[in-house]
Amino acid sequence: MAHSHIDACPGCEVPDLAFAAHDHAHCSADALARAEALVAEKGLRLTPVRRRVLEILLEEHRALGAYDVLTRLAAEGFGNQPPVAYRALDFLEEQGLAHRIRRLNAFTACMHPGEAHAPAFLICRGCNVVAEAPAAPVMAALQVAAGQSGFVIERSTIEALGLCPNCQVAA
Amino acid sequence: MAHSHIDACPGCEVPDLAFAAHDHAHCSADALARAEALVAEKGLRLTPVRRRVLEILLEEHRALGAYDVLTRLAAEGFGNQPPVAYRALDFLEEQGLAHRIRRLNAFTACMHPGEAHAPAFLICRGCNVVAEAPAAPVMAALQVAAGQSGFVIERSTIEALGLCPNCQVAA
DNA sequence: CTTGACATGTTATATTATAACATTTATACC
DNA sequence: GGTATAAATGTTATAATATAACATGTCAAG
Numbered sequence: 329m330a331h332s333h334i335d336a337c338p339g340c341e342v343p344d345l346a347f348a349a350h351d352h353a354h355c356s357a358d359a360l361a362r363a364e365a366l367v368a369e370k371g372l373r374l375t376p377v378r379r380r381v382l383e384i385l386l387e388e389h390r391a392l393g394a395y396d397v398l399t400r401l402a403a404e405g406f407g408n409q410p411p412v413a414y415r416a417l418d419f420l421e422e423q424g425l426a427h428r429i430r431r432l433n434a435f436t437a438c439m440h441p442g443e444a445h446a447p448a449f450l451i452c453r454g455c456n457v458v459a460e461a462p463a464a465p466v467m468a469a470l471q472v473a474a475g476q477s478g479f480v481i482e483r484s485t486i487e488a489l490g491l492c493p494n495c496q497v498a499a
Numbered sequence: 500m501a502h503s504h505i506d507a508c509p510g511c512e513v514p515d516l517a518f519a520a521h522d523h524a525h526c527s528a529d530a531l532a533r534a535e536a537l538v539a540e541k542g543l544r545l546t547p548v549r550r551r552v553l554e555i556l557l558e559e560h561r562a563l564g565a566y567d568v569l570t571r572l573a574a575e576g577f578g579n580q581p582p583v584a585y586r587a588l589d590f591l592e593e594q595g596l597a598h599r600i601r602r603l604n605a606f607t608a609c610m611h612p613g614e615a616h617a618p619a620f621l622i623c624r625g626c627n628v629v630a631e632a633p634a635a636p637v638m639a640a641l642q643v644a645a646g647q648s649g650f651v652i653e654r655s656t657i658e659a660l661g662l663c664p665n666c667q668v669a670a
Numbered sequence: 671c672t673t674g675a676c677a678t679g680t681t682a683t684a685t686t687a688t689a690a691c692a693t694t695t696a697t698a699c700c
Numbered sequence: 701g702g703t704a705t706a707a708a709t710g711t712t713a714t715a716a717t718a719t720a721a722c723a724t725g726t727c728a729a730g
Contacts, residue, residue, distance in 0.1 A: 430601040461644040469636040478664035493649035
């Protein structure tokens with residue numbers, strides 16, 4: 329990790345800081361640093377395209393469509409065909425560095441890569457911000473529900489659409 | 500409702516009967532009857548296309564893509580353009596008679612329409628059966644997680660991918 | 671310095687979804 | 701019953717999302 333995290337960034341451990349004002353430059357730089365460490369640790373490569381896609385996703389706490397990402401990549405001299413974006417996004421998702429938001433058919437950077445988590449997402453329909461929420465209790469409840477019929481969960485999708493605090497005020 | 504339900508159909512109140520052997524003809528007829536009652540109650544119309552789409556979805560405890568449904572409709576003399584299927588599916592979803600499974604970009608019939616529920620889905624990757632699981636505790640946990648950041652949930656998607664009991668044995 | 675694995679580029683196409691407008695069908699009111 | 705109105709369906713066209721298949725390039729191990 330790039331620095332003594334907890335002291336420098338109170339709230340970075342709070343999952344849905346995305347909705348609150350925060351030092352985003354720090355927030356994204358930190359996620360990128362963690363991502364690099366993680367990838368190195370696994371003996372994988374954070375190539376220029378992959379790294380750039382992650383940076384693009386980290387710019388905002390929003391979800392971007394694959395074609396939005398692709399447009400950005402193309403403008404910067406990378407390939408301009410869909411597989412270029414999808415491959416990088418798939419890699420990032422497989423490594424837990426990005427998440428697919430199914431309700432939006434879009435992708436968002438993971439805000440705490442490396443930490444084991446099956447995240448839940450809060451999607452604000454006002455400002456389009458996407459936040460990761462603490463999902464352990466949610467997952468536990470889902471496991472119980474599944475267990476009652478002997479179903480074994482391998483992957484899960486937990487997403488909520490609604491309004492963040494700011495947008496509730498605005499409305 | 501078409502009959503004295505609980506006695507006649509033990510297990511129909513159990514959400515994930517989908518994975519177990521059951522009297523499916525009854526199961527689907529009952530869901531259809533409930534759907535008709537609900538729609539009538541609201542002063543809406545279960546037109547031939549809508550009714551047929553619901554019947555098609557009720558044939559199996561699986562999710563069908565809009566184009567799968569459309570192919571069936573077209574073969575039966577209904578329109579053969581995408582909006583025909585999407586409009587019927589949208590209607591059914593709005594009325595709580597069908598659910599969209601986001602992980603599959605597909606739709607499945609609701610197995611207990613009318614009962615207030617924000618369902619969780621168990622999707623078996625072995626046999627493709629989709630079951631509705633009791634989601635109240637899951638939703639409660641999600642509400643708590645959202646509440647911590649003042650987020651207000653309006654709609655949610657809870658889906659688990661994995662293996663049903665039968666397919667675990669097979670593997 | 672070459673081999674093999676991985677990554678990227680490229681072409682083409684598949685799949686999912688919606689906008690916009692025309693036509694038909696059902697309902698409500700007179 | 702007959703007409704106005706709303707609702708549903710049909711149709712044309714296109715948008716948005718995603719992947720298959722293969723060619724080319726890059727990098728690291730031996």
